[in-house]
Amino acid sequence: MIVRERLTIDQIHSMYASGETTPSEVCRQTLERIDAGNGRLNALLCVTRESALARAAAMDAGIGEAITRKPLAGIPVVVKDNLCTAGIPTTCGSRMLEHYLPPYTATAVRRLLDAGAVLVGKANLDEYAMGGSTENSAFGPARNPWNEDYVPGGSSGGSAVAVAAGFVPVSLGSDTGGSIRQPASFCGLVGLKPTYGRVSRYGLVAFASSLDQIGPFSWNVRDSARVLGVIAGHDPHDSTSAAEPVGDYLSGLDGDLRGVRIGIPAECFAEGLDDEVRAAVESGIARLTARGAEIVEVSLPHMKYVIAVYYIIATAEASSNLARFDGVRYGFRADQARTLSELYRRTRDLGFGDEVKRRIMLGTFVLSSGYYDAYYEKAQRVRSMLVDDFAAAFAKCDAIITPTAPTPPFRIGEKSDHPLALYLGDIYTVTINLAGLPAINLPCGMSASGLPIGMQLIGNHFDEARLLRIASAAEQL
Amino acid sequence: MREGWEAVIGLEVHAQLNTSSKIFCGCSTVFGREANENTCPVCLGLPGALPVLNRQAVERAGKAALALNLRINRESIFARKNYFYPDLPKGYQISQYDRPFSESGTVEILTSERDEAGRPTEWVLKCFGITRAHIEEDAGKSVHDIGHPEKSHVDLNRAGTPLLEIVSEPDFRSSWEAYDYVNFLRRTLQYVDVCDGNMEEGNLRCDANVSVRRRGAERLGTRVEIKNVNSLRFLQKAIDYEIDRQIIEIESGGRIVQETRLWSDRENRTYTMRTKEDAHDYRYFPDPDLPPLEVSDEWVERLSSGLPELPEARRQRLMKQFDLSVEDASTLTSQRELADYYEGVVTASGNPRAAANWILSELLRELRLAAIGITRCRISAADLGAMIRLIDNGTISGKTAKDLFVEMFATGATPDEIVERKGLVQITDTGEIERVIDETIAANPKQVEGYRSGKTSLIGFFVGQVMKVTGGKANPQAVNEILKKKLG
Secondary structure (H helix, E strand, C coil): CCCCCCCCHHHHHHHHHHCCCCHHHHHHHHHHHHHHHHHHHCCEEEECHHHHHHHHHHHHCCHHHHHHHCCCCCCEEEEECCECECCECCCCCCHHHCCCCCCCCCHHHHHHHHCCCEEEEEECCCHHHCCCCCCCCCCCCCCECCECCECCCCCCHHHHHHHHCCCCCEEEEEECCCCCHHHHHHHCCEEEECCCCCECCCCECCCCCCCCEEEEEECCHHHHHHHHHHHECCCCCCCCCCCCCCCCCCCCCCCCCCCCEEEEEHHHHCCCCCHHHHHHHHHHHHHHHHCCCEEEEECCCCHHHHHHHHHHHHHHHHHHHHHHCCCCCCCCCCCCCCCHHHHHHHHHHHHCCHHHHHHHHHHHHHHCCCCCHHHHHHHHHHHHHHHHHHHHHHCCCCEEEEECCCCCCCECCCCCCCHHHHHHCCHHHHHHHHHCCCEEEEEEEECCCCCEEEEEEECCCCCHHHHHHHHHHHHCC | CCCCEEEEEEEEEEEECCCCECCCCCCECCCCCCCCCCCCCCCCCCCCCCCCCCHHHHHHHHHHHHHCCCEECCEECEEEEECCCCCCCCCEEEEECCCCCEEEEEEEEEECCECCCCCECCCEEEEEEEEEEEEEECCCEEECCCCCCCCCEEECCCCCCEEEEEEECCCECCHHHHHHHHHHHHHHHHHCCCCCCCCCCCCEEEEEEEEEEECCCCCCCCCEEEEEECCHHHHHHHHHHHHHHHHHHHHCCCCCCCEEEEEECCCCEEEEEEEHHHCCCCCCEECCCCCCEECCHHHHHHHHHCCCCCHHHHHHHHHHHHCCCHHHHHHHCCCHHHHHHHHHHHHHHCCHHHHHHHHHHHHHHHHHHHCCCHHHCCCCHHHHHHHHHHHHCCCCCHHHHHHHHHHHHHHCCCHHHHHHHHCCCCECCHHHHHHHHHHHHHHCHHHHHHHHCCCHHHHHHHHHHHHHHHCCCECHHHHHHHHHHHHC
């Protein structure tokens, strides 16, 4: 096991304040840890060594003052490799974009940099964020630092590993159906998916546009809250980003849970839930009540449809979003194509991996004439019922707890031939994307084999401040 | 059309909205730049880029919809139309599908069949339905044959230009009705200043759906789509060709296949582009990157109150108010600026007939020769009106006016200025004219004799002489009368 000391932003900033260390020093140590661990863990697809060192060095002189102005001054970070970074490869874990250099930087990354962060690398992922294990990367799977035979979860597996292995204190992932929360759960981290629209998607290579959100990984709630405060807020480049003001996510993080009502949906503790996970989540809930939280029963009657609904909507959008990868303007192009349609077919056949092709085909099918009403249209109707379910539930409580994943981490290769089994593992997380709600993974126990288990705390729309306060109180235990 | 047959025609017109920037990004829409100069991550369809709606495009679409009597939906939805083509950078076009920007309009326009020589036979007012007009983005252009026989190029400068697609009901029964309708659309869109309306440059493009059936039949025949016709005249010819082709096909025992055909203006015929078997399934679905487009009652109200008088209404008003023919009124209202000009001249001159004549015969010819539009004309409406008044009150002769007009057109000087400077005021003082006539008669005894012996055509000679002496300023009517009297 190579899980390191749990780096936090506050630790680093206090060392900067006392003059104990400098951004250059922190950056060098970060690169050393990456050099030592990344070969085995395959968390990072690209390390931006020179630019990171140069940027850190430029901060050395004024760092004592910078930390009072910039929330991430001198903090090394990595971002998932589906976030565009100008002049730095952005591969999406795909052969299709192996040599692609974007000309612009994603808004969320831009905001991290503006807040003083030092980008040290781009994190491995399932190809185009499609998967739950990071085994679907064209550049090899990432490994779980708690046990390298196990998957770190996915699709933001590399971003989770980079924090869990102690490379960096915080990282960014993207979450379409659980791709931040599930790897956070598998790696023992805090992982936050904000409300849909809270963080700009501009520069995030789209998987499913109505579900995608960018969010942070960290060891504690406080660091995720800090990163959220940096990346959240309206962006004129993203019409779906919300005008809703950004809250003060750092204040009141150490309070207790008196008067807080926690909803427990029975549907999420029924069949299919692993016993170890159930026990860990129940102990997590028990610790919340010990701190004064009140438990209320809530109901999510449409839970049984969510996997079907999610895989219809997400693949439909993906089939359209990935149409632009056609070999015409950028990225991979198959040679020796004699006709236009051969160019398309060969480029996409050779450029995309199996899971991506599977989802494009599924999505193309559900949107086809004659099937649209039965699949896509109906899925949208169920989606709005699910939104209503949550609205009813939040009338009775402040936050809802479910497991994050129905099982502890699994072995690399264990489910590779069973896409449906993998899809079923998304049940608790996809629900939240469909409803557009914010949710956070909190570690709540360990499996018998020594791997982390997490629980999912769900908040109401744009209620991240309260969600983070409750999560923070819960982690004090 | 052949006896016993009826054609059914529907039209889809794509009008580029004349905004300064593209519909979903800030790139310029200026025509004629280097290939791919007007592009950015959004209109190049780069990974991660997102569309943001240009409100100026919505405003233009709103004006167009109101001018075409369409109902504007308070909420409309952008949808993705999915298909692969090299000049379609995202692999889908952002358009609208089952909830378009505007719907359900009827327009009443003057239309006429034409005789062999292309002259209108009889103008009648007819109503045509417009199903919908929705907002979408234009694609780029594929460029072939520039140096590489085996390579094609893509220019995305046009990609993302805002379009309004105007879909008619299948209400047209002849190619000339279609012609008059598209012409009407073009004029209307130009009037409200939302589209430049130039078919040759592609900022107005037209597809026609054509089918035929036996007269009296209820059921529609199989329709054929004619795509990408780049002039009004070709549209009319393509439809006529297609109607004939279909009737001949059916009469000779064949049947019509549903297909898309293209017009070849070189061969004067349509030919197959693709049949129904290779028709696309566009897999439309709401674009998750764009929220529903909402417009308020106040917004619609504001647009509506800002609309100018529309060309069809104006044409009919001018015909009634100033007693103009359909053709004259049509020409004068073909452009909003020209109609404004005409009404300006009428106001300044008080003579609608003369105003129409001067504009239609003299001014338009000069503008054409100078290759400029009415907006760049150096004669103001007030000056042309003043000139007509000078003729009407006898200050200058019609002949002088023609010279005056040419100078005004060239220099932009006012008629009073030129008349003053050149002393062009017509001599109406009969004493003065009599004096000149007396001198002329005295100086030309032979001609006087000839006239008196019956060669009355010699009157022209005397008029000419008098005019020569007076520098053309003598009132010709007065000259004639006095001459006749004196020559006896």
